[in-house]
Amino acid sequence: MLLTAIFIALVVGICFGYSLGAVATFKKVNKENNMGDCKNSFRDFAESDITIISKKDNVAYSELENFKRQYHDTGMI
Amino acid sequence: MATFCTACGTPLIYDPMSQAMLCKNCGKKIAPENIETEGREYLEDQEIISAKEAFGLKGTECYEMADFNVYSCSSCGGEIIINGTEASTYCIYCGNPSIVFSRVSRLRKPKYIMPFKITKGQAEAILRKSLSGNTLIPEKIKNFRPDMIRGIYIPYHIVSAEYKDALFMEYKEKMVKTRYHEIAGKCVFKNVPVESSSRLCDGISTKLEPYYLKDLVPFDEDYLTGFYSDMTDLSADKLNMTVKRRLHQLFFERIDKDIKGESNKFLYTNPTLNYLKEPDYAMLPVWFITFFYDNKPHTILVNGQTGKVVGAFPWDKKKYENSLMLNMILYTALISMISLPVGLLCYGNVPLFLLVFFISFFGGIFAVAQGFNYKQKTLDMIKQTQSQETMVFVKRRQG
Numbered sequence: 302m303l304l305t306a307i308f309i310a311l312v313v314g315i316c317f318g319y320s321l322g323a324v325a326t327f328k329k330v331n332k333e334n335n336m337g338d339c340k341n342s343f344r345d346f347a348e349s350d351i352t353i354i355s356k357k358d359n360v361a362y363s364e365l366e367n368f369k370r371q372y373h374d375t376g377m378i
Numbered sequence: 379m380a381t382f383c384t385a386c387g388t389p390l391i392y393d394p395m396s397q398a399m400l401c402k403n404c405g406k407k408i409a410p411e412n413i414e415t416e417g418r419e420y421l422e423d424q425e426i427i428s429a430k431e432a433f434g435l436k437g438t439e440c441y442e443m444a445d446f447n448v449y450s451c452s453s454c455g456g457e458i459i460i461n462g463t464e465a466s467t468y469c470i471y472c473g474n475p476s477i478v479f480s481r482v483s484r485l486r487k488p489k490y491i492m493p494f495k496i497t498k499g500q501a502e503a504i505l506r507k508s509l510s511g512n513t514l515i516p517e518k519i520k521n522f523r524p525d526m527i528r529g530i531y532i533p534y535h536i537v538s539a540e541y542k543d544a545l546f547m548e549y550k551e552k553m554v555k556t557r558y559h560e561i562a563g564k565c566v567f568k569n570v571p572v573e574s575s576s577r578l579c580d581g582i583s584t585k586l587e588p589y590y591l592k593d594l595v596p597f598d599e600d601y602l603t604g605f606y607s608d609m610t611d612l613s614a615d616k617l618n619m620t621v622k623r624r625l626h627q628l629f630f631e632r633i634d635k636d637i638k639g640e641s642n643k644f645l646y647t648n649p650t651l652n653y654l655k656e657p658d659y660a661m662l663p664v665w666f667i668t669f670f671y672d673n674k675p676h677t678i679l680v681n682g683q684t685g686k687v688v689g690a691f692p693w694d695k696k697k698y699e700n701s702l703m704l705n706m707i708l709y710t711a712l713i714s715m716i717s718l719p720v721g722l723l724c725y726g727n728v729p730l731f732l733l734v735f736f737i738s739f740f741g742g743i744f745a746v747a748q749g750f751n752y753k754q755k756t757l758d759m760i761k762q763t764q765s766q767e768t769m770v771f772v773k774r775r776q777g
Contacts, residue, residue, distance in 0.1 A: 365648065
């Protein structure tokens with residue numbers, strides 16, 4: 302019984318362990334060899350969060366609707 | 379134009395350490411704002427010649443840099459050849475700094491400048507220090523011998539604007555189902571630095587941020603002496619497009635965070651800009667450090683204000699393989715020990731064993747797929763570091 306349990310644990314360990322080991326190495330490469338990757342994000346420049354525009358009275362939304370209609374007509378959606 | 383020392387007549391250069399104009403001959407220091415403009419020697423355009431004539435370039439190389447202006451050095455009278463956007467350089471004959479004042483004044487003058495705070499020596503030391511603790515970087519790179527170190531003022535526009543956009547996006551749910559998401563919104567962005575030189579890759583320049591704008595001072599051409607500098611070459615339309623692209627990137631990143639899916643991409647975008655005030659034209663400092671490894675140029679950027687290093691380095695294959703093997707063995711041993719109770723549970727229960735096996739197998743594949751993103755990010759950045767475009771931007775200058 303113990304041998305079987307060890308065998309199953311090894312199967313799980315190899316499947317997950319190999320991949321997590323690879324991920325850990327890839328992360329290390331990214332951390333050590335890629336310098337200055339982080340850049341300023343939305344929060345650094347935005348005064349507040351995005352204000353959602355209402356669908357009814359907005360030009361941007363009406364153009365978006367037109368695009369969706371065209372997209373739908375070409376059978377891509 | 380060159381500014382000369384009032385005591386000994388030697389050309390002055392801007393010294394980031396003392397934040398003053400320094401005479402390397404007698405050591406006299408003068409604050410840039412205290413230098414009188416009278417008595418300055420200006421360079422005037424003499425003639426415009428082709429790139430082919432100037433540097434003996436051919437074909438596409440020649441196309442990249444169309445016209446050059448020829449000036450006479452105010453110190454030795456030697457020829458100074460600069461491209462269409464450069465505003466300050468060095469004379470290759472006497473090594474003295476020169477500012478093309480007629481260009482700075484004739485083209486739109488920058489409103490602000492952020493003087494270099496990091497010296498050339500500090501920039502190199504910062505890079506060496508960043509490399510020293512890293513185990514995967516080849517020793518040859520750690521002990522690099524810089525072929526070029528150039529301090530260049532890059533043109534930026536500091537933008538404050540209301541950005542409005544409508545997005546129609548496609549994304550994958552649980553990596554399988556294709557879903558769509560639509561959103562229209564607006565947002566006010568303040569003091570976004572937008573790099574405005576068409577000759578430098580935007581991908582690299584945004585990574586140089588943050589720049590702390592409190593250090594901006596009213597533009598004074600004396601800050602350019604001792605450094606190279608480029609003026610903006612973007613038309614108003616192109617600048618608008620660049621600003622829209624930058625703000626769209628920030629807007630999209632924010633929306634992207636709310637979507638629980640993968641491979642998000644936008645199919646439609648309709649950005650509109652409303653400037654809160656006219657963008658401020660400013661020059662920001664960057665050190666470019668170029669060295670060769672495996673016969674390929676690597677250009678690393680160092681933020682001239684904060685010392686932030688931007689660039690990626692190839693890894694040592696042997697060290698990488700050793701690290702991979704070690705991590706795989708360690709994780710396998712650790713997870714095997716943790717999974718022992720699962721093994722006991724599965725004893726005599728074949729369906730449960732098969733379930734555990736499939737979860738482990740596909741979970742492992744999923745984890746590796748996610749992990750590849752990290753490796754790909756590094757590979758993409760290495761491409762930018764080795765890019766000819768960046769090296770050409772740095773190299774094709776006198777001095």
